[in-house]
Amino acid sequence: MQNITVEQLKSRIEAGEKLNVIDVREPDEYAAFNIGAQLIPLGKIQAMQIEEIEDLKNDELIIHCRSGKRSMTACLFLETMGFTNTKNLEGGMLAWQEKFGENK
Numbered sequence: 001m002q003n004i005t006v007e008q009l010k011s012r013i014e015a016g017e018k019l020n021v022i023d024v025r026e027p028d029e030y031a032a033f034n035i036g037a038q039l040i041p042l043g044k045i046q047a048m049q050i051e052e053i054e055d056l057k058n059d060e061l062i063i064h065c066r067s068g069k070r071s072m073t074a075c076l077f078l079e080t081m082g083f084t085n086t087k088n089l090e091g092g093m094l095a096w097q098e099k100f101g102e103n104k
Contacts, residue, residue: 001075004062004087006096021062022053024074025093029066033093033102037062042070045077057083064089064096 012019013035021037023030030039040050042065053061061083063071068091075086091098 001079002087003090005090006099009062009089010100019062020056020059021064024063024065024070035096037064042074045074048081058085060085060087062087062089065092067094068092
């Protein structure tokens with residue numbers, strides 16, 4: 001697992017890169033504010049219910065949550081399942097909103 005900052009992620013999104021961004025928060029958190037990531041709550045990852053990303057084992061996955069703790073756990077779980085390129089968004093959505101407000 002590596003780390004990525006909100007600034008790095010935002011500049012890559014703005015550059016139009018095709019990214020695999022996974023939000024591991026709960027659906028109500030996602031509904032309140034999200035940056036357009038694919039929602040896969042941490043509980044699904046822990047239960048190994050990851051069919052929708054199974055074919056991305058060798059691709060870069062950028063994982064985020066509210067503060068960075070759940071996403072770190074998700075990265076570690078995914079690594080044990082054979083994912084080779086996980087990145088944890090440092091500070092999560094709290095850092096994103098602090099830096100950029102509610103903007104995507």
